[in-house]
Amino acid sequence: MKTTKHSKKRIKERLGLSKNLTDKLAKKALEEGITHKETTGRLNKYITGLYFYNKKANNIRIYNQKVYIFYNQKLITVHDLPTNLKKIEQDI
Secondary structure, eight states, X not given: OEEOHHHHHHHHHHHOOOGGGHXXXXXXXXXXXXXGGGOOHHHXXXXXXXXXXXXXXXXXXXXXXXXXXXEXXXXXXXXXXXXXXXXXXXXX
């Protein structure tokens, strides 16, 4: 599991975790996160939009109310899940 400098910065900024924990968190998000295929409705539409916006992204996971964008096994960035979609994520 690899993480980019950008993803380490975003994890520190958005989750308040140290840069040393980014690889562990990325691995957990990749293994346990909700895949694009598992989503429906508004959540699916949001993830599809992120997929087309991030041209390199080929693997997007939702884990613990955050969206993790991967290119193969490399974490590119992390986004907050919009407030109106957090309830939907909890129901999946």
